[in-house]
Amino acid sequence: MTIKELVEVLDAEVLTPELSLDLEVKGGYVSDLLSDVMAHAKEGDLWITLQTHLNIVAVASLKSVSGIVVVNNRRPGAETLKKAVEEGIPILTTPHTSFEIAGRLYQFLNAEKV
Amino acid sequence: MKGGSGAVLNKSMEKNYEGSFHIVGGDFSRAGEASTELKSILQSLGIEKEIVRRASIATFEAEMNIIIYATAGILRYVITPEEIRIIAEDMGPGIEDIELAMQEGYSTAPEWVREMGWGSGMGLPNMKKNSDEFYIDSVVGEGTRVEMVIRRQIFSEGRSNDH
Numbered sequence A: 001m002t003i004k005e006l007v008e009v010l011d012a013e014v015l016t017p018e019l020s021l022d023l024e025v026k027g028g029y030v031s032d033l034l035s036d037v038m039a040h041a042k043e044g045d046l047w048i049t050l051q052t053h054l055n056i057v058a059v060a061s062l063k064s065v066s067g068i069v070v071v072n073n074r075r076p077g078a079e080t081l082k083k084a085v086e087e088g089i090p091i092l093t094t095p096h097t098s099f100e101i102a103g104r105l106y107q108f109l110n111a112e113k114v
Numbered sequence B: 001m002k003g004g005s006g007a008v009l010n011k012s013m014e015k016n017y018e019g020s021f022h023i024v025g026g027d028f029s030r031a032g033e034a035s036t037e038l039k040s041i042l043q044s045l046g047i048e049k050e051i052v053r054r055a056s057i058a059t060f061e062a063e064m065n066i067i068i069y070a071t072a073g074i075l076r077y078v079i080t081p082e083e084i085r086i087i088a089e090d091m092g093p094g095i096e097d098i099e100l101a102m103q104e105g106y107s108t109a110p111e112w113v114r115e116m117g118w119g120s121g122m123g124l125p126n127m128k129k130n131s132d133e134f135y136i137d138s139v140v141g142e143g144t145r146v147e148m149v150i151r152r153q154i155f156s157e158g159r160s161n162d163h
């Protein structure tokens, strides 16, 4: 499943329209602790977080996640989005909680496997 | 920062590659620049993905600790056909009790740094887990030096998994 296919499912708004959303989402990881993401997120995961500052882009890029979903209606600032575009990391925002987003993502990824 | 060899690299990897990055303490806006550049150097050398992954994690955590705790530091790397060696040396407060600092969950990061999602006390354990050799040395009031070796052989001994 690609990020593009998930946008609607997650009620998300794409904050990096410059970037392609055709990246394959292989799984998900939920965490607001950056060293935890460094340790446990996998390549191709969609990272669900409420962090919005600039450093999330470096973490996402080093871990080669497929993208970032920022929850609870939070919005990263222009600096973060600019960096995300430079690094090729799509960022989405959604009004839902991490719990809700993880649940929807889990359901859709597993439904796809059946 | 910079000073890294950014130039086009030869994939045959017959010689050694080395370079360094200057890290400015407190400059969160540039966090990850050194690690990201080193990662692309490793990739351009055609180094195996899993090795690049481990080196990137270890380097990034070292870079972050300099930014969070120290005044300034240097991150050096030496890439040979056998290994990737990363040395992070800083001028900073040093670490009083290294054994304690190495424990997962121990952190002295201030509240505002924790709000950013740093300070979970996982950085040093992450560095150790992702390297085949890990050395740390620190003098209170002077600084800290971390040296990490990641062997490029796929089935190296003493390799630890991070899951």
Ligand SMILES: Nc1ncnc2c1ncn2[C@@H]1O[C@H](COP(=O)(O)OP(=O)(O)OP(=O)(O)O)[C@@H](O)[C@H]1O
Pocket: A035, A036, B061, B065, B066, B068, B069, B070, B090, B092, B093, B094, B095, B101, B102, B106, B107, B108, B109, B117, B118, B119, B120, B121, B122, B123, B124, B125, B144
């Ligand atoms: N370069 C350094 N200079 C001074 N103190 C350090 C340095 N690196 C680590 N420390 C000390 O060791 C503690 C543990 O470091 P570690 O990287 O494991 O976790 P952290 O930085 O607190 O949190 P995280 O890495 O999860 O964001 C730090 O809180 C700090 O007290």
Ligand SMILES: [Mg+2]
Pocket: A035, B061, B064, B065, B119, B122, B123, B124
């Ligand atoms: Mg740390």
